[in-house]
Amino acid sequence: MAMAGKRDWLDAGLVLLAEQGAPSVTIERLTERLGLSKGSFYHHFKGITGYRTALLAHFETERTTRFMEQADAAGADRLGALLKLVLAPGPGLGLEIAVRAWALQDAEARAVQERVDRTRVGYLTEISGDAGLAQALYLVVVGAGQVVPPLSGRQLKSALELVLGRRT
Numbered sequence: 027m028a029m030a031g032k033r034d035w036l037d038a039g040l041v042l043l044a045e046q047g048a049p050s051v052t053i054e055r056l057t058e059r060l061g062l063s064k065g066s067f068y069h070h071f072k073g074i075t076g077y078r079t080a081l082l083a084h085f086e087t088e089r090t091t092r093f094m095e096q097a098d099a100a101g102a103d104r105l106g107a108l109l110k111l112v113l114a115p116g117p118g119l120g121l122e123i124a125v126r127a128w129a130l131q132d133a134e135a136r137a138v139q140e141r142v143d144r145t146r147v148g149y150l151t152e153i154s155g156d157a158g159l160a161q162a163l164y165l166v167v168v169g170a171g172q173v174v175p176p177l178s179g180r181q182l183k184s185a186l187e188l189v190l191g192r193r194t
Contacts, residue, residue, distance in 0.1 A: 029066075030060055030062055030066055031070075032070045032071075032080075033084075034060065035056060035060070035067065035070055035071070035077070036080060036081055036084040037084075038056055038059050038060050039051055039056060039077070039081045039084070040081070040084065040085060040088070040117070040121055041059075041117060042055055042056065042059060043081070043085075043121060043124045043125070043128075044117035044118075044120035044121035044124055045117070045120065047124050047127060047128070048078075048124060048125075048127065048128035048131075048132070048135070051074075051077075051078065051081065052074065053067055053074055053077075056077075078134070079134065082125075082134065082135060082138040083138075085121065085125055085138070085142075086138055086141070086142055089118065089121065089122070089142070090142050090145055090146060093108060093111045093112070094108075094145075094149050096108075096111060097111065097149075097153065104153040105150075105153050105154055108149075108150075108153065109183075109186060112167060113179050113182060113183055113186075115179065119170075119171050119176055122168075122171050123171045123172070123176070125138075125139060126139060126168075126171075126172070143164075146164060147160055147161060147164050150163055150164055159189070159190075162189050163186060163189055163190070166182070166185045166186055166189055167182065167186070170182040170185065
């Protein structure tokens with residue numbers, strides 16, 4: 027990767043965050059991971075504080091805004107489409123766990139986590155037409171990542187189907 031754009035730095039940060047947690051997100055680890063210089067980092071960000079703010083915004087866009095847009099584009103079965111996105115393999119679960127842990131120790135991360143939770147439950151309520159069901163589905167997804175070890179994708183799918191009383 028000769029020239030890294032802002033998004034490359036943010037994507038690398040999300041992976042680092044998912045794998046090792048917020049304390050691991052340092053300029054040194056990011057430059058090492060991307061094989062780039064600190065100069066390249068500073069070309070896009072003023073410092074680690076600004077980077078972390080951008081990283082939280084990127085998390086919200088990638089894991090909430092984009093999911094809602096993709097579910098809306100799916101047409102009639104927005105809930106089914108959303109659950110497929112949530113259950114898709116990838117660093118999603120680790121990332122969600124890492125951001126929640128970060129939110130316990132950092133006011134900015136907590137504000138983003140609160141907004142993300144509120145937005146997600148609001149969207150689930152809108153597409154399911156049932157605030158109680160929306161809350162239950164969201165609690166299952168969040169809880170699946172918080173138990174040790176976290177639920178597998180198959181276990182989470184089964185739990186969601188139980189709450190929905192149908193096959194997803």
